[in-house]
Amino acid sequence: MRFDVVTLFPAIFDGYLTQSLLDKAIVRGLVEIQRHNLRDWAEDTPHRKVDDRPFGGGPGMLLQVEPTVTCVRDVDAMCDVPARKILLTPQGRRLDQRLAEDLATSDRIMLMCGRYEGFDQRVLDILQPEEISIGDFVLNGGEVAAMTIIDAVVRLLPGVLGDEQSSLDDSFSRGNRMLEFPQYTRPREFEGHTVPDVLLSGDHAAIAKWRAEQSRVKTIDRRRDLLPENSKPNHEHPNQRS
Numbered sequence: 001m002r003f004d005v006v007t008l009f010p011a012i013f014d015g016y017l018t019q020s021l022l023d024k025a026i027v028r029g030l031v032e033i034q035r036h037n038l039r040d041w042a043e044d045t046p047h048r049k050v051d052d053r054p055f056g057g058g059p060g061m062l063l064q065v066e067p068t069v070t071c072v073r074d075v076d077a078m079c080d081v082p083a084r085k086i087l088l089t090p091q092g093r094r095l096d097q098r099l100a101e102d103l104a105t106s107d108r109i110m111l112m113c114g115r116y117e118g119f120d121q122r123v124l125d126i127l128q129p130e131e132i133s134i135g136d137f138v139l140n141g142g143e144v145a146a147m148t149i150i151d152a153v154v155r156l157l158p159g160v161l162g163d164e165q166s167s168l169d170d171s172f173s174r175g176n177r178m179l180e181f182p183q184y185t186r187p188r189e190f191e192g193h194t195v196p197d198v199l200l201s202g203d204h205a206a207i208a209k210w211r212a213e214q215s216r217v218k219t220i221d222r223r224r225d226l227l228p229e230n231s232k233p234n235h236e237h238p239n240q241r242s
């Protein structure tokens with residue numbers, strides 16, 4: 001899979017791209033991440049201006065339609081595979097595991113990271129990107145949301161996580177909608193806190209039963225909404241794919 005990230009701050013991704021799971025996946029050719037600085041598409045050098053004040057007044061600045069649309073079209077054309085365009089915004093469809101699994105089926109994803117107060121509306125009208133939010137809070141730009149999407153998607157790609165780390169049993173993977181059971185490792189006792197005996201018993205059936213019960217109790221206590229009897233569809237944003 002290839003990610004193309006359009007951003008005013010490509011350096012934000014430096015540390016992230018060298019972190020081990022992603023770095024290994026890149027080295028193994030399982031994923032490719034290309035960054036594109038929107039400022040390189042600014043019309044007027046030397047100021048390389050890509051933002052301007054909103055018509056009609058209002059706070060802050062907006063990213064202009066011309067450099068953005070030109071940039072996205074140029075980036076899209078850099079590779080034969082057409083990119084699934086995603087625009088990060090607080091107003092988008094909420095990212096969840098189901099959407100991450102859907103994104104993981106794409107061959108190429110372009111992540112459009114805005115800044116300031118976002119993009120001129122004509123960017124959305126012309127390019128018709130899918131709009132995705134990572135939660136009901138306002139970040140300072142799309143980059144952290146983009147990294148979140150990359151993180152959630154890359155771990156789902158075949159071969160990225162070894163079998164022992166499979167994402168299949170994650171809390172929210174493949175329709176699994178239960179919270180994790182408690183996990184323990186050595187030492188067996190720390191400051192008087194011990195490991196549940198069942199986990200030391202070697203009785204795999206009893207361990208599985210205990211873990212299922214722990215997941216159920218925790219899910220009822222914290223996320224009753226996840227239980228099958230309470231589940232409701234994730235209402236898609238009007239301009240979202242099915």
Ligand SMILES: Nc1cc(-c2ccc3ccn(Cc4ccc(CN5CCCCC5)cc4)c3c2)n[nH]1
Pocket residue numbers: 088089090091113114115116117118132133134135136137138139140141142143145
């Ligand atoms: N899940 C999530 C994604 C983001 C996200 C993603 C991308 C950008 C680009 C800029 N920002 C900052 C921002 C966005 C919206 C406003 C509200 N403002 C009100 C007046 C009319 C214009 C809009 C303010 C500042 C972004 C924030 N935050 N949270």
